[in-house]
Amino acid sequence: MKFIGTHDGRFHCDEVLAIAQLKILPQFQSHGIKRTRNLEILASCDVLVDVGGAYDHHRKRYDHHQREFNTRFSENYRIQLSSAGLVYLHYGLDIIKQRYSFLNPTDQEWIHKRLYDRFILAIDGLDNGIDAVDGTPLYHDPSGLPTRVHMLNCHNREKGIDLQNYLFLQGVETAQNEFLTQLAFVAEQLLPSYKELQNHVAEHQKAINNWQILEIPHGVAWEEHIDTVNPSRNIAYVFWQDEKKMWCIQTPRAHPNSFKSRMPFPEPWRGLTNDDLAKVSGVNDAKFCHRSGFFGVTSSRDAALIFMEKSILEQK
Structure with missing residues (x-):
């Protein structure tokens, strides 16, 4: 059995959403999840998110904490990616193509960028400790997902690791539902209205x-x-x-x-x-x-x- 690895302890929205995205795709749906800091166990995992000290898409390593890390969604963005943004950068378009295969590539790319702007960007900004406003607004958080995931953490350590792992899986389910809701809104409502508005602006x-x-x-x-x-x-x-x-x-x-x-x-x-x-x-x-x-x-x-x-x- 293959595994997706991440750190244990308190969980955050970025690794929760990273795993939620991966589990949408067929190649990762049967993967188990291991939450640990044990380097040997992590090294045996097929995918690592938010842990491991490396970003290497070829090896499916998606950590963003290393000193030299400076990856953004594109050169037009000021905010560095979190593990959620890294997974979205490499797999987001695959999810869009899977669920909206009938759309042309231009529309799929439009959805990819717009979903990042209105949803994933805020997760990256908050996880990296970036203020939403720095002279001009850098992002906004329409979903409230980081707060909802934070509240799922068990704040009583005496209740044990099993409960925390169970709550983590609840967080993944919550994040996956939110991701798919946001994706549907962008693809099924924003894209058609954007095209219609384009025509009216021209005429x-x-x-x-x-x-x-x-x-x-x-x-x-x-x-x-x-x-x-x-x-x-x-x-x-x-x-x-x-x-x-x-x-x-x-x-x-x-x-x-x-x-x-x-x-x-x-x-x-x-x-x-x-x-x-x-x-x-x-x-x-x-x-x-x-x-x-x-x-x-x-x-x-x-x-x-x-x-x-x-x-x-x-x-x-």
Whole structure:
């Protein structure tokens, strides 16, 4: 029988997620798991993660603690990989191809990168002790998986190794479920919406001064993609007609991991509705402006266009 080896004692999200990924693939599904610091036992394992003092894909050794280690997902990233990131770097695309074999290679590669950005990157950052924000946000953690895995550890040592190993396996199951959930979200929701948004950015923009406004159909998930399809970040507002036939207007975030708005509506408009908003903004069909200024509603498309244009011109 072949084994995947990792360290014993307190477990962390990175090695738990590393093993969870490996166990998805057919070539590792029958592998057992050994948790130890014994070098002879570790040397006998087919795969090592987060232990062993070496990174060597040819020998299936995926430790990241050695002094000379400096591997990143690509040269565009500042954060070094953890064992979870190392396994994802080498096997993530295999998992994607296994589960989404009907997609073309370009789409599979897109999923590979996007899943790293929105899920694995945070695991790498947290395990390496990197602050999520260093001047600009470096990553965000939408899953909360590191905290959930941490809470599975047995904090009473008197209860023994067997319980800790059992809890470790629970952690692997939790991490695998989260990985597959995140993968499905990226492949089945984000990828189609990204393609749809790409088309609308190319065909449905209007310029106001140096800014753009973008009209989209109701239901297009645009917030996660807007900076990818518009790297110059010059789209001031996205607007659409909702199911109640009202026109919704939203400004993108200044940064994907920030709640700061790119172009909030003018301060005097904020928190106003109906006649009060129409009077202050000068737009007759204006119905609502969020008190933080990131979102507004009008009852007609023409009013939405005027609402956005007035906002841009007042803030130039």
